Amino acid sequence: MNNTPLPAGLNEMDLAAIETVRRVAEKILAPEAATVDETSSFPAAQLHALAEIGVLGINLPEQWGGPGLSALALSACVEAVAAGCASTASALTAHFLATDAILLGGDDALRARILPKASTGEVLGAFALTEPRAGSNPVDMRCTARKTDSGYHVSGVKHFISNGAVADFIVVFAITDASAGHKGISAFLVEQNTPGLIASQPERTMGLRGGHVFELSFDCEIPAENRIGQEGSGFRTAMKVLDNGRVEVASMCLGIAQSALDAALGWVKQRMIGGQPLAGYQGIQWMLADMATQLRAARLLTEDAAAKRAQGIRFSQEASMAKLFAAEAAGRIADTALQIHGGYGFVRDLPLERHVRDLRIMRIYEGSSEVQRTIIARHLINQ
Numbered sequence: 436m437n438n439t440p441l442p443a444g445l446n447e448m449d450l451a452a453i454e455t456v457r458r459v460a461e462k463i464l465a466p467e468a469a470t471v472d473e474t475s476s477f478p479a480a481q482l483h484a485l486a487e488i489g490v491l492g493i494n495l496p497e498q499w500g501g502p503g504l505s506a507l508a509l510s511a512c513v514e515a516v517a518a519g520c521a522s523t524a525s526a527l528t529a530h531f532l533a534t535d536a537i538l539l540g541g542d543d544a545l546r547a548r549i550l551p552k553a554s555t556g557e558v559l560g561a562f563a564l565t566e567p568r569a570g571s572n573p574v575d576m577r578c579t580a581r582k583t584d585s586g587y588h589v590s591g592v593k594h595f596i597s598n599g600a601v602a603d604f605i606v607v608f609a610i611t612d613a614s615a616g617h618k619g620i621s622a623f624l625v626e627q628n629t630p631g632l633i634a635s636q637p638e639r640t641m642g643l644r645g646g647h648v649f650e651l652s653f654d655c656e657i658p659a660e661n662r663i664g665q666e667g668s669g670f671r672t673a674m675k676v677l678d679n680g681r682v683e684v685a686s687m688c689l690g691i692a693q694s695a696l697d698a699a700l701g702w703v704k705q706r707m708i709g710g711q712p713l714a715g716y717q718g719i720q721w722m723l724a725d726m727a728t729q730l731r732a733a734r735l736l737t738e739d740a741a742a743k744r745a746q747g748i749r750f751s752q753e754a755s756m757a758k759l760f761a762a763e764a765a766g767r768i769a770d771t772a773l774q775i776h777g778g779y780g781f782v783r784d785l786p787l788e789r790h791v792r793d794l795r796i797m798r799i800y801e802g803s804s805e806v807q808r809t810i811i812a813r814h815l816i817n818q
């Protein structure tokens with residue numbers, strides 16, 4: 436039975452969806468998570484299992500093929516997937532970034548063309564914002580989209596793109612007016628089979644080894660109808676998408692941290708030291724108390740951000756607080772869980788060292804902890 440707490444205010448459909456996702460995560464994702472990591476294999480079968488229960492569209496409203504779940508339920512589902520297999524959760528949430536970009540930035544024609552297929556998993560998406568020389572500051576990007584008679588010529592290199600080579604479509608951000616700063620950035624949809632699109636081999640990463648990330652190089656002609664929204668609207672679309680994405684990263688952190696805490700709780704009850712279980716020692720109890728308190732705080736910040744997201748008002752500050760705190764807390768929680776396991780925690784037969792490795796990127800991608808602090812501070816100063 437899954438003892439992860441649920442937020443208040445979920446309706447029956449939300450609860451049914453979460454229960455189904457938890458069941459699939461426990462029965463199908465979790466048993467394969469160590470193998471996915473060990474073999475660095477892309478979790479295609481896991482995504483397929485999630486697609487079969489509708490998870491690839493849970494960020495979408497009913498109009499575009501989604502179930503119309505609440506933002507709180509979406510977070511709880513992402514948490515459940517991450518608790519089962521963090522690599523799968525990373526590939527899934529990268530797909531959400533791509534479909535959110537079309538939902539939030541595109542017109543109805545593009546939404547109708549892509550979102551229903553993306554919600555069933557018939558097509559998988561990727562979100563290409565980061566470049567080798569433009570990570571934390573996307574306005575420094577070099578990728579360009581030059582107008583042609585039939586559409587645009589997209590040219591440039593994107594870096595660290597989850598799903599990049601396996602996605603059917605890639606949301607690419609590129610400069611359409613180099614003199615206009617962030618207002619000169621536009622978003623485009625590039626299909627995988629487009630001539631001139633070349634993907635690297637997957638990067639060899641420390642963690643999330645099944646959540647493959649690629650360098651993508653573009654020298655592609657694309658039709659005008661593949662522009663997402665108006666020219667110049669790309670930066671705002673990217674930022675709005677990342678507000679959503681940061682709550683999903685926070686939710687992934689909750690799932691992995693909860694798994695680490697659960698493992699530590701199981702261990703301290705069975706591991707005997709000096710004739711008594713580890714759980715009897717005050718030093719261990721205090722570690723557990725700190726882990727649970729940090730996890731609870733991360734959960735409440737994540738729920739707060741999800742609740743603001745549901746209200747349809749700007750929630751950048753709440754999203755950044757949730758991501759910042761959850762990523763840093765989860766890293767500490769997993770590290771403490773490993774410490775409690777002693778040498779066994781360092782051994783790859785147990786999941787603790789994998790949790791520590793998988794969590795490390797959470798303080799970096801979708802805006803580093805430093806970027807989140809910048810966003811929070813700007814809101815404090817400007818409000």
Ligand SMILES: CC(C)(COP(=O)(O)OP(=O)(O)OC[C@H]1O[C@@H](n2cnc3c(N)ncnc32)[C@H](O)[C@@H]1OP(=O)(O)O)[C@@H](O)C(=O)NCCC(=O)NCCSC(=O)CCS(=O)O
Pocket residue numbers: 529562564565570571572573574595596597598617670671674675677678749751799800801802803806809810
């Ligand atoms: C740190 C930053 C937020 C700083 O951005 P800027 O200083 O360049 O821009 P601003 O002046 O703040 O804003 C310009 C403009 O945009 C509007 N804006 C900004 N944020 C939002 C928002 N959240 N929602 C709506 N509108 C927004 C703002 O109001 C301004 O509008 P006006 O000009 O006033 O009209 C930013 O650089 C940043 O977030 N950096 C981090 C980038 C990042 O997270 N990259 C990660 C890429 S994806 C990834 O890592 C994983 C992908 S995967 O797994 O493949």
